[in-house]
Amino acid sequence: MAFFYILPVILLVIFTASFILAVMGTIQSEYSNFSIPPGVNHPGKLRLVLASLIITSAMGKILEKMGVCSQIAFTRYMRSGTKLRPDPQLSLEDTRFGRVPVRVYRPRAPSAGLRAAAMFFHGGGWLYCSIDSHEKICRYIAKESELVVVSVGYRLAPEHKYPAAYEDCLNATIHFMKNIEHYGVDPANVIVCGDSAGGNLAAAVSQTLAGRPDLPRLRAQILIYPGLQALDFNLPSYHQNRGVPLLFRERAAFFALQYLNGDALHMQEVLEGSHIPPDMRLKYRKWVSPDNIPEKFKVRGYKPQKPHEFKAEVYEKVKRLCEPDPCPLLAEDAVIHQLPESFILTCEYDVLRDDGLLYKKRLEDNGVQVTWYHLEDGFHGIISLFDYCGLSFPAGKRGLDRIVKFIKDL
Template sequence: MPLPTDLIPPQAVNLAVRAVYALPAPVRRLIAGRQVSRDGQRLAPEAQLLLALMKLENTGLRDERVDLARRRLERGQRLIQGRPVGAGSTRALTVPNGDHPIPARLYTPAGLPSGSPLLVYYHGGGFVLGSIDSHDSLCRELAVTAAVRVLSVGYRLAPEHPFPAAADDALAAYEYAVKNAESFGADPGAVAVGGDSAGGNLAAVVGRTAEPAPAFALLFYPATDLSGHRRSRELFAEGFYLTDPDMTWFSDHYIPQERRTEPNASPLLADDLGGFPPTYLATAGFDPLRDEGEEFAHRLADAGVPVVLRRHEDLIHGFANMGALGGRFAEAVSEAAGALRMGLAMARPAGPSGLDDPA
């Protein structure tokens, strides 16, 4: 059954979106409408314009039919993608995991020497949506900008595979990456984990439980507590791409209520985070998940973990996948890639603990 918007080829819509973003700034501001302010923050014009265009495309995240929601997300990514970043080479892999082999994709930047770091990356999508393909552009950008190999992991999705399937796959993929790092041309002592949203949750679970611990963690607006709501969940409940009803829909598909306090579902609730790797954690100001991500960063700092917390107060949830639109989106992704590159360079020597706070 085609979606109504499927009648318009995504390539055509992509060209239209990119044409809008190429307009002079005053024209873009006119299309986006009056600037939005909330909680002492001002929404970036690029983000406000994208939200206006999303309304035209009807790119909501949830649907009564999961298959339609998945198609809509994949189409939405094609609408905003730019020319693919040349990542050198890509290779499809299968990570063995008992009866559930895990598809993966290895990105190797051109000219990257042997013994370089490796990032194991888990895509976002609320544990229900998303794929290796939906996050292809982001993984390419991280690989090239941070000068790392990236192993993108296609973990099992709910509701077909509810908790703890995704967490089990995430850990299995990390362990496989460490074991096979040398065959990838990477340093087994410099394997990092990363992810966005639900993928950030999985990266946090792996960071807390894996042995050996990852060398570094790159977390974009992670979901860290599936059991409760914080102030940002109410402040940004509607109108900023990810909504409060979306989060409820995702959680209800992924995990029963009675298991949501388990640390492998809600890493913020773990008793001890002292063994967590050095971390760069980025949040968005206009994001229902903002406060729980920042609370996780503070808990890491309290446990003595070196952590940088960066709030992009003018951006929305999902900004890591919006870098092709340029402006603040591209700046935020570039900053994260730089932090990953620096963090991996400094991860093995002991560093000071503490927190760079967004305030």
């Protein structure tokens, strides 16, 4: 009879041990695939941040196998962030612009005139993060720049595929501009801003609005380590930083495909470059090419990669990756030259570094004024870690302060 009392305890011990072993196995496997170059900002802290992300991923996989919830749902929960305490310097309002949830941050201090405003689109690979996860960034920009910030809670992939996120950001921006007098904002002083996937969305929205005669012209766009193309995942930065946290080369392709199709079935072909027809690759070579990357960014090593044999069936599945809305780097010059003054932040140890460098060149070639700030010791996602409990990164704060300076100087 005593056996029946002790059996649940034995089963619990076995389950707990199995769970821990599974998590440890995943951590060991993931750790073997990453590398931190000597120049990375605070490598010890970065290892701790990476470990927390790997543990979250491992637990998500296990919970998904158990049928508790999906890995994506668990990861979203862990990365969603928490609402901060009220800030006496800011007024916060959660509302909707049409069907799109937004959070509006307004400085409480009186203003001598109409304020500037920034539409902010959060990063997270189009799959993760939220208004709450980027709360500290938005508060900091609103307070230090003394402008109104609108953080947009766009729909996430894979449940909501392209163009859902883009349409939400575009519609929220248009709604704000058409109701701008309610917020005491100068219609000629509206900025679009975003980090990572949010930088992609900001660039796409900026391009769409560039030709709108019925709306005021955007004052500026701020692109923080943006992902801007999915033609070539073999640019120098993709190889130099392929295993550098917080964004690995494979994950960059994974996120793009999840955003586009809601799955990543052709990730390997996209990484190899077999998803692009030879004539299209030739057409876009003038814009997406290692030849347009300054030589100083190749000194850490780079060997040109030839794309694999073209696979027409893969192209048919992913051909919308070649449209300018998901890949703003591919927009025609007629659009690019209409874009507003721009700020681009890149990080040396980031697979997306060269996307930013290529877009910088395109903008400058078309007469657009660009302020470029490069974090020599930075990595992807570092701005979000500017104030991260005991794991804050000074370079993230440095980058954020440069963004604030750019806004103030407009």
